[in-house]
Amino acid sequence: MRRLLPHPLLTVTLAILWLLLVNQLSAGHLVLGALLGWLIPFATSAFWPEQIRIRHPLALLRYLAVFIYDIVRGSFQVAALILRGPARLRPAFVEVPLVLRTDLAISLLANTISLTPGTVSAWLSGDRRTLIVHTLDTGDADALVAEIKQRYEAPLKQIFEGSE
Numbered sequence: 001m002r003r004l005l006p007h008p009l010l011t012v013t014l015a016i017l018w019l020l021l022v023n024q025l026s027a028g029h030l031v032l033g034a035l036l037g038w039l040i041p042f043a044t045s046a047f048w049p050e051q052i053r054i055r056h057p058l059a060l061l062r063y064l065a066v067f068i069y070d071i072v073r074g075s076f077q078v079a080a081l082i083l084r085g086p087a088r089l090r091p092a093f094v095e096v097p098l099v100l101r102t103d104l105a106i107s108l109l110a111n112t113i114s115l116t117p118g119t120v121s122a123w124l125s126g127d128r129r130t131l132i133v134h135t136l137d138t139g140d141a142d143a144l145v146a147e148i149k150q151r152y153e154a155p156l157k158q159i160f161e162g163s164e
Contacts, residue, residue, distance in 0.1 A: 005042075007041040007048070011037040013037070014037035014040055014041070015037030016033070018032065018037065054160070055160065055162040056162075063152075066151055066155070067112055067115075067116075070151070071115065071117065074119075075117045081118070090137050090138050091134065091138065092134070092138040093122060093132055093134050094141045094144055094145060095130050095132055095145075096130065096131045096133055096148050096153075097129060097130055097145075098129050098131055098153065099149075099157060105161060106124065108160075109121075109131070109153055109156055112152050113133055113148065118136040118137065119133055120133065120134045133148070
């Protein structure tokens with residue numbers, strides 16, 4: 001079954017996305033959405049390096065809630081920094097040591113940091129043990145590293161690598 005339907009969640013997601021894009025519910029669009037939803041994952045399954053295993057789904061929901069909250073909070077913080085004026089900004093590059101080992105978890109951490117206003121993932125070391133993060137305003141670099149590790153890295157490790 002896995003060979004015929006390599007990524008069932010992606011299949012359903014693509015079919016629903018197709019229906020949302022065409023904004024019309026008809027038999028033809030349902031069939032085409034289902035066909036595209038099956039064909040795209042089937043045709044690209046050889047390019048997927050690993051099967052994604054979510055070890056703690058509730059932790060994933062908590063992570064998403066924290067992430068959304070941080071995006072909203074960060075937007076207001078960046079707006080306040082901009083209104084305060086550029087002279088008061090303290091931008092810096094900060095090294096974040098990583099305990100994550102899977103490609104997916106490291107990618108999600110880097111993307112989460114980049115999508116959160118005020119921070120950008122700038123570089124991942126060759127040994128994949130250090131992530132360089134640029135921050136718009138750094139009061140305490142150690143506190144920023146601790147926040148990234150506690151709010152993002154620890155939950156990702158629990159979700160994808162199974163540690164508590």
